[in-house]
Amino acid sequence: MTKTTEQAHDNISHKLDLFRLTNRHDNDECCTAPYTHINIDNMSEASDEQAAMQHYLVCGIGDCQKNGQFYCNACHRPLCKQCRDEHKKSPNTKNHEIVLYRHRKHQLPVEICQDHPTRNKDMFCRECSMPLCSKCSTMREHKGHEFDDLEDIYADKYALWQGEFSKIQKYFLPTTQDLKTDIKEDAKQIKKIMESIRTSMKAEAESLKTLVDEVTSENIEHTHTMEKTFRKMLKSQKTTYDDYIEYLWKMSDEFQEYLSTTNQKLLFKSKTFKIQTIPETTKPVPPVFTAGQFNKNDITKLLGRVNVPNTKQEKRKIQPMEAESTRMKYTEKQSEQSKEKSDVKQTLSLSSSVTKVREYSVPGVCNACHASVDKSGRLWISDSMGKLVQTDLRGNQLQKIQKSYQIIIAGFHTATQDGDLIYTDIQKKAIYRITSDQKITEFIKTGDWRSLSVHSSHINGDILVGMVKDRAGAKVTRYSKTGKEIQNTQRDNQRQELYSHPFYIIENINGDICTSDLNKQAVVVVNKLGRHRFSYRGQGSEFRPLGICTDVFGHILVCEIVSNTVHLLDQDGGFLSVILSPQQGITSPRSLCVDDENNLYVGQSDTNTVTVYKYLQ
Known part of the structure; x- marks a missing residue:
């Protein structure tokens, strides 16, 4: 989906929220939201102007103007962090459900009960499948029936239809547009192919014409040669008969002389002359032209023909919605979380100092060589002996797994967005x-x-x-969430090995894959296509990286075990600062991770204590 479509979707959702919040008829002062009334006819212009004037949702408590990044589903109003904390402490509101603003429950539109005009419809009768007010639920016709909160049903339906709307905007429209683009490209390709075929056909015809002219010329030349031979033969025969005729005339003259003499003795004494026979000659056999035996099909075979291959037409590939949401786009939840992080990001910056928030010991492990935090805030810690333990934020053990008894200093486990944990087993290669x-x-x-x-x-x-x-080296492989192999990255553009031992790996917010390679003495970063972007090799003569993580800004944080420090890099590998060193009490940093509250968890190799820091303000 294009950025413009996403903005349009967000604007529509935001305007609907503004309209609902500004057109409520609540008498409860605590539920009044800090929005100016907007005329529905001019909602587009008013909302755009208001959005231009304020860069975040304003807290709904009194005159508080802080960022209302949270939402009370009971009061239906945004809350800043401070007011949220006070809301939770107040006896009147401590049981209210407070969520991130993007996860808020949409308020039920007001609808007056026809039978009880002083009450609003806020309940739903399961048996009768109809909305009603609380007083209706006490009537005889609804006695013994089960009721649901109409607002919950409305919120579910709203989320359902919003989801369908989102599917249209994020999947169906973009996918169909892609198919149209595909058809347009096919049309261009067909035109290009047909032009190429026509050019080839003309070239073939010209080639055949050239051959025909060449053969015809040779045949004609051959007839000239044959004619010369016949003419020479006939000329020789003519000469023979010319000579014979001359002989006959000579003989005729002699005979005539003898016949005209008066001297009989001479006539009788003359010998008898015998006339030579007529010379024999051969009559030439003229050549015969045998016409070529061919027809149109023969010419077609010579020149070739255009055929559509007798293969089944392939259907255009339509990306399944499930695959689209998991591979090419964020899911609805991920999109919301990404937007929430973006909202929070605008309120954060690097702090001038690092503050320790808390620390606790992790039972069941001898040290903390790798840490993963799941979506519920619970922590998974592994030590160098392969023990894997899950704890709550107070350090209480929830689960324990003994993976192996080999020394393992690597990031062999990770928490998924679904709340599961994935881990590798070197021995079982699984x-x-x-x-x-x-x-x-x-x-x-x-x-x-x-x-x-x-x-x-x-x-x-x-x-x-x-x-x-x-003997095969090292690589980074990408699998789908179902375990299908998608991509392998092993070498850079110069065919050089990128990795030696990729002990820790993380993905940045821009899709970069950041790998901490101890033997390469570098943090190796490739983009989502596997192309090498940069390698960070520290600030001194020796750089030995281990644990690595990224934050909401795309910063890269990495442990360095020679100086026992934590380096902070920007998204492009630029060194920003050393945020943790032995001066802050860190002696052997090995593992790093950041939770949704931007807390930095640091584990060490010489203790099972995990320390939590704030480095963003």
Whole structure:
């Protein structure tokens, strides 16, 4: 879906929210939202002007003008972080449901009950399948019936239809436009192919004409040669008869002389002359022209013909909606989360100092070589002996898995957007999934390759795996969330090996794949197509990176084990600062991860303590 379409969708949703919030008839002062009344006929212009004047939703508590990034589903108004905390502490509102603004429940439009004009319809009778007010529910005809909150039903229906609208905008329209573009490209290609065929046909005809002219010329020349031979033969025969005729005339003269003499003795004494026979000659056999035996089909065979191959026409590939949402676009939830992060990002910046928020010890592990935080805020920690433990934010152990008894210092596990955990097993050369109900299943076999690190994409759910193989080198493989191999990255444009031992791997917000390679002594970054972008090799003579993560700005944070520091890089690999060093009490940083609240979790190799820091303000 284009950016313009996304903006239009967001504008429509925002305008609907503005209209509902500004046209309520609530008497409760605590539910009044800080929006100016907008005339529905001029809603487009008014909303655009208001959007231009304010860059974020304003908190709905009194005169508070802070960013209302949260929402109270009970009061139906936005809240800033401070007012949210106070809202939770107040006895009157502590039980209210507060969510991120994008996850808010849409308020039920006001509809007056016809039977009880002083009340609004706010309930739904299951048996009668009709909305009604609370007083209607006490009437005899609804006695014993079950009722639902009409607002919950409305919110569900709203989300359903909004989802269908989103499908049209994000899938059906773009996909159909892509098909139209595909048809246009096919038309261009067909035109190009037919022009090429016509050019080839003309060239073939010209070639045949040239051959015909050449053969005809040779045949005609041959007739001239044959004619010369016949003429020479006939000329010789003519000479023979000319000579014979001359002989006859001579003989005739002699005979005439003898016949005219008066001397009889001379006549009788003359010998008898015998006339030579007429010379024999041969009559030439004239040549005969034998016409060529061919017809139109023979010419067609010589020149060729154009045929459509006798193959079944291939249907145009229509990307399934499921694949579209998982591979090419964000899902609805991911899109909302991305927008929320973008909203939060505008209010954050790098802090001039790093602040320790809290720290706690993780039971069941001897150190913290890798950390993954899931969507519920729970933490997965692994140590160098292959033990994998899940804890809550207070350090209480929830699950424990003994993977192996080998020394493992790598990012071999990752939390998915679905709340599952994925981890690799080097010995079994397989990748496993742990679901929320603690069920473990194998879903990827890596063959001869040993998987060192793994990361679940927060963009589309793809699985990125760093692997090594004896004498074959190292690579990063991309799998779909169902385990289908999609892409392999092993060398750069100069065919040089990109990786040696990709111990830790992470995906940045722009789709870059960032790999911490201890043996290469570099952070190797390629784009989502697998093309090498840059390699960061530290600020000193020796750089040994391990744990790596990225944040809402696209910053890259990486542990360096020679100086025992944490480096902060920008999205393009530019060094920004050392944010953690032994001066802050960090002695052996090995693992990093960032949660949705932009807290930085740091694990060390010499202790099982995880420390949480704030470096954004």
